[in-house]
Amino acid sequence: MTDRLTPELACDIGKARGTDYFLMKDQLTEEEQDLLYTVRAFGEAEIQPVINDHWEKGTFPFELVPKLADLNIIGDWNMHDYGCRPISAVGSGLVVAELARNDTSIQTFIGVHMGLAMQSINMLGSEEQKAHYLPQMARLEKIGAFALTEPDHGSDSVSLETTAERQGDDWILNGLKRWPGNAVWCDYIIVFARDVADKQVKAFVVEKDNPGYSATKIERKLSLRCVQNADIVLSNCRVSEDARLKECRSFVDVAKVLAGTRNGVAWAAVGNATAAYDIALTYAERRVQFGKPIASNQMIQRILVEMLGDLTSMQLYVLRLGRLIDEGKMTDTMAALAKYYCTVKARDVCRKARDVLGGNGITLDFHIMRHLCDMESLVTYEGTAEIQSLIVGRHVSGHSAFV
Ligand SMILES: Cc1cc2nc3c(=O)[nH]c(=O)nc-3n(C[C@H](O)[C@H](O)[C@H](O)COP(=O)(O)OP(=O)(O)OC[C@H]3O[C@@H](n4cnc5c(N)ncnc54)[C@H](O)[C@@H]3O)c2cc1C
Structure with missing residues (x-):
């Protein structure tokens, strides 16, 4: 008779044991x-x-x-x-x-x-x-958010419709934004809006107590449940010229910010895959069925090895990408490829880990279902897997397939 497999016994998540196979x-x-x-x-x-x-x-x-x-x-x-x-x-x-x-x-x-x-x-x-x-x-005394996506413009946020109209020393912002994380309670939110005069996208820092700004929490999310995403209304939201970010002259400048963060999403995917492999390996060693640990079955070993292979390839991706950044050689399409590859692979690794845990895999206590649900957001936000493919596809083929 073995100890009942409690979450505490099954998951040594703090250790990340065996997850650095290629040193x-x-x-x-x-x-x-x-x-x-x-x-x-x-x-x-x-x-x-x-x-x-x-x-x-x-x-x-x-x-x-x-x-x-x-x-x-x-x-x-x-x-x-x-x-x-x-x-x-x-x-x-x-x-x-x-x-x-x-x-x-x-x-x-x-x-x-x-x-x-x-x-x-x-x-x-x-x-x-x-x-x-x-x-x-x-110092995390003031918290920020980033409002680019709109209800009608996600993947094509380049076509955003929120307007900015200059009135003397001020700007008047009008429009809707959807999804910004932290936006329900943040202090500063970066709002991207189209200047009605020159039609270019500009950026403004809006403060939470601005009477023209309101944010309503998006409820009933089944992924990233702790992140407070919001639906935002900008209604004659008046901000001063001092609040306009001076170097944002068009959407091209917005894209520069996004290229950097796509690298970050790839690393986040690696973090999820690391947790998933660790949880699955530990569970497989400790869960006994048919009188032996399930890890002794060929099929479970195959799944573990597939997960480890994917995790290791992702680690090599992001490590190389990080060094390319430090050498000033990372391109937007490299970041897009890493975001695409790592998020899609990590979701797959999490799904396999959830299978290894059987029924316990769908409970919060064993952690893996939270990682699997959260991976759904990583695949989507900051440009979906499809959009990353189109960015890389355009580069390698020379043909834009966006429209
Ligand atoms: C949890 C979460 C947090 C977020 N945080 C923020 C945030 O802080 N700030 C912010 O501004 N935004 C945020 N977003 C928005 C996010 O960036 C968008 O959801 C994402 O860009 C996709 O846009 P969409 O949801 O409107 O999907 P859509 O653009 O409507 O896409 C729907 C589907 O169609 C596909 N598709 C679209 N166009 C094409 C095409 N040309 N070819 C092939 N397939 C296509 C997409 O890949 C997708 O599968 C967040 C989203 C989520 C879910």
């Missing part, structure tokens, strides 16, 4: 390894114990925000001034992966705040704007 660790600098283990320990101690309850209730764990601030992980290779920490691209990716290995809602919260909102200010703002917004956001 990726040897390729990391000391600082990158420190980051990896610091965030790993944080995830195990702080995220794991609370996350399933929040996920079930669809609430955001606000209690983690000051603790995340203490981790000092806000900053990267591109955003290293104004209170942000300089971190290599691989180091930044490891932070993303480790957060996602514990929970993708927490990783998405940081991804939207730092990768999209802060990075928009960093890449598209003036020096004065960076000095004003970034330090408080780097």
Whole structure:
């Protein structure tokens, strides 16, 4: 008679045991390894114990925000001034992966705040704007969101319809936005709108108490349940010229921000696949059926090896991509290929892990179903798998198949 397989016995999720098959660790600098283990320990101690309850209730764990601030992980290779920490691209990716290995809602919260909102200010703002917004956001005292998608324009957000009209020293924004994460409670939201005068897309920092701004939480989501996504109404929302990000002159500038974050989504997918493999391996070793661990069956071993092969290929993808970023050689289409490959593969790895856990696989307690549900969002947001394929397909074939 073995001990009943409780979630605690079945999942050593904090250990990430056996998930570095090709010794990726040897390729990391000391600082990158420190980051990896610091965030790993944080995830195990702080995220794991609370996350399933929040996920079930669809609430955001606000209690983690000051603790995340203490981790000092806000900053990267591109955003290293104004209170942000300089971190290599691989180091930044490891932070993303480790957060996602514990929970993708927490990783998405940081991804939207730092990768999209802060990075928009960093890449598209003036020096004065960076000095004003970034330090408080780097300390997580003020939280950001990013409003590009609209109810009628997701994949074709290039055609966005929200308008911006200049009136003296102010701008008047009107339109609808759908999906921005953090938007229900954030302090600053970056709103992309089309200037009625020159028809170009411009970016504005809208503050949460602006009377022309309202955000309603999107309820009944079955993925990333802790992330508070919103439907937004901009109704004669007046912002000053000071709130316009000066270097955003057209949609081309928006696309530059998105290219950087697609690399981050690929790392997040690796984090989910790492958790999935770890959970499946541990469970297979400990679950006894027909008098022996299910891991001793050929078919289960085949599934585990397929998962490990996919996980290892994803790790090599993102490690190489990170080094290419640090060498200034990453292109938009490389980021698109990595986002496409890693998210689709990671969803598959999570689904296989969920199979290995049988009935327990569909419960929150064993974690894997949360990862599988959350992978659905990673495949979709910041450009769906199909759209990433079209971006790469256009590059390799020389033909645009978008329309
Ligand atoms: C959890 C979550 C968080 C998000 N967070 C944010 C955020 O913080 N800020 C923000 O601005 N947005 C956010 N989004 C929006 C996200 O970026 C969009 O959902 C995504 O770009 C897809 O747009 P859509 O949902 O309108 O799908 P659609 O564009 O309507 O696509 C529907 C389907 O059609 C396919 N399709 C579309 N065009 C083509 C084509 N030409 N060829 C082949 N297939 C095509 C798509 O791949 C998809 O399968 C978030 C979305 C989710 C789900």
